[in-house]
Amino acid sequence: AASDVYKRQRHEVKWIYACSHRSTYAALVCRLVLDIPFFIMGHGTEWNDTTLLKTILIRRAKGLFANSNYTANLMRNFTDRSVTVVPLGADADYYKPGLVDESDIKRIRKKYAISGTPVLLSVGRLNPRKGHDITLRALLQVRAQYPDIQLIIIGASMIDARAYEASLYHFIEQEKIEQNVIFIPRVSRAELRSFYDLADIFILSSREYQGDVEGFGIALIEANLMCTPVVASDSGGIADAVEDGKSGILYHCENADDLADKLLSLLNNDNLRSKMGEYGRERALGAFNWSVVAEKTWIEIAMKLKCYG
16 A cells, blocks of 8 residues: 555646546546545446446546536436536647648549539448438438439448448438448548538437437537538537537437438528538637637636645
């Protein structure tokens, strides 16, 4: 024990910010053994059910943080303590429209055989929670007005969701929209930035599935930083990431008809898309830039340490 205390003093570990659920257990051990205070950052899914261990974590934590108001409410099921909402952020210096030029766009169009227009983009693993089936059903309706429309889905296959993935391909084949949909398992970070820039609209159709929820939605902020408007479901903590009617549009979760209507309202109005994209970037710079998020987190931690001693 004396050796552990010495190591703690040598490395000057004064507190721990546990920003993933697994790390909270290690933080709890450090609290019990070395008396190091810790803070918890909640992300969503991990607080969607009640267990004794989670109650202990909540009680022992020096302070509680959540990535959205939705997640904060989940955490409040365990306690009457205050939960500070600090959203997730994105790299505003990297996701900047001026860093993508025409040659970058031509490169990814050629590499991935993207010939259609307008372009819709969705980023997310191929599992039921991401709701790609909803996006495809909406695409079918939008395609009636825009026969050359291209939907690009960037997301890796999941071993435990093979049946769901097969159902997506079956729908595409059945409805004969193969030329309108492109699946890309993974891309480089630079290519992802180019895809955000290429897209006319970014889509996130997440829904709650077997307790798995979208606690926030960083991809929405990355798209906005590239001046791309977003259309997303009103599920989980997404409402914190999208200012409805300004940085993008929220649609009724799992309602493909509503999604199609919202997409068409933007595709048919170039000026509105442009305004939403510009507003989305300014909003993201002010509230979701990592430097802003880090500063807010540090201020809140300092205040809690001062209050609790």
